[in-house]
Amino acid sequence: MVIKDVAAPPILEVRDLHVNFGGVAAIDGLDFRMMRREIRAIIGPNGAGKTTFFNAISGVVRPTAGKVVFEGTDISGLSPRHIARRRLARTFQVSSLFLGLSVRDNVWVAAQASEGILGAVFSSRVRARIDAKTDEIIERLDLQDIASMTVADLSYGDQRIVEVALAMAMTPRLLLLDEPTAGMSPHETDRIARLVRQIRELVSVIIIEHDMDVVMGVADTVSVLNFGRLVAEGTPDVVQNDPHVREVYLGSEPC
Numbered sequence: 001m002v003i004k005d006v007a008a009p010p011i012l013e014v015r016d017l018h019v020n021f022g023g024v025a026a027i028d029g030l031d032f033r034m035m036r037r038e039i040r041a042i043i044g045p046n047g048a049g050k051t052t053f054f055n056a057i058s059g060v061v062r063p064t065a066g067k068v069v070f071e072g073t074d075i076s077g078l079s080p081r082h083i084a085r086r087r088l089a090r091t092f093q094v095s096s097l098f099l100g101l102s103v104r105d106n107v108w109v110a111a112q113a114s115e116g117i118l119g120a121v122f123s124s125r126v127r128a129r130i131d132a133k134t135d136e137i138i139e140r141l142d143l144q145d146i147a148s149m150t151v152a153d154l155s156y157g158d159q160r161i162v163e164v165a166l167a168m169a170m171t172p173r174l175l176l177l178d179e180p181t182a183g184m185s186p187h188e189t190d191r192i193a194r195l196v197r198q199i200r201e202l203v204s205v206i207i208i209e210h211d212m213d214v215v216m217g218v219a220d221t222v223s224v225l226n227f228g229r230l231v232a233e234g235t236p237d238v239v240q241n242d243p244h245v246r247e248v249y250l251g252s253e254p255c
Contacts, residue, residue: 009072011036011174011204012057017066019049019056019228026052028228030066034221036173039196039205041219041236043212045249049228050208054176058090059083071173089172091163091180099152103143103162106151108134110169133169141165141195157188164195168203175199177207181214193217216240224249 014032018025027049034040042050055061057068059080068076075083098106111133115126138147143165146158154162160180167175177196181189189211196205196218209215215222215236222239224232226248232239239245 008035010034011038011071012206013067013069014057015067015069017053017056017068018064019052019061020064026228027056027063030225030228030230032223032230034174034204034206036204037200038220039200039207039218041215041222042206042208042225043210043215043222043239043249044225047227048225048249050225051178052228053225054090054178054206054208057083058088058176084170087171087173088176089167089170089174090176090178091160091167092178097151097159097162097166100150102148102150103154103165104134104138104147106162107137107143107165107169110166111137114170133171137165137168140198141168155188157184157191160184160188160192161195164192164199168199172203175203175205177205177209179208179210181209181211189214212240 010033012032012034014030017027017030017032019027030049030053032053042053044050052061056063059075059078059082062077066076067074070083070086070088073086075086075088098109101109108130111130115130138144141161141164143162146154151159151162164177164180180196181192184192193214196207199205207218219236221233222236223230224239224242224245231248232242232245234242
């Protein structure tokens with residue numbers, strides 16, 4: 001593994017990370033380092049440990065050993081709620097939207113959560129701040145035309161973009177996107193890719209992605225996992241032409 005020698009501190013550093021399920025090592029001694037304002041793509045075959053890696057970073061699973069350091073603080077083993085409060089947000093493969101609410105109400109609820117429910121209920125000043133934040137996110141992600149629509153009535157692609165809006169409402173410094181283009185049409189995939197490039201001015205992004213066109217179009221750096229280990233890392237061009245990567249992933253059927 002090659003780690004860039006840079007003066008600035010990383011936003012995320014994972015040191016000798018292990019995640020075991022019974023006798024199976026899902027993550028096996030993984031080291032990972034990411035800088036601010038970087039878009040990092042994580043690729044690898046089925047069972048490589050990509051989602052488990054996200055789960056360990058975001059607190060869904062507790063590491064068996066090793067450290068996850070976010071903005072200089074060890075967050076290993078913290079709950080998802082406490083990690084989210086530190087401004088690390090995540091979208092999931094399975095939708096977590098409130099389907100019966102409008103797009104704006106979904107974003108408002110997420111913005112409210114970032115402020116704390118007591119402030120949102122009892123302080124008009126905080127409520128006004130949540131309103132302004134909601135409107136800003138809707139405008140920035142170009143959701144004005146669908147803001148009043150019920151989420152259940154949206155296309156699948158629009159729903160995934162609303163999920164990103166909810167994550168952005170948490171004002172994250174690092175955003176984890178778990179297969180955001182899965183099941184999308186080419187047009188919807190292009191929209192997600194444009195969105196990822198657009199939000200990079202606000203947040204660092206790690207994206208698990210199988211579509212190599214998306215990876216090549218958005219990522220600054222690509223990390224390749226296989227059997228819970230980092231087997232290659234570099235720019236998209238370098239990784240795409242790495243013989244070992246082609247053997248373990250690119251030449252196989254993506255999952």
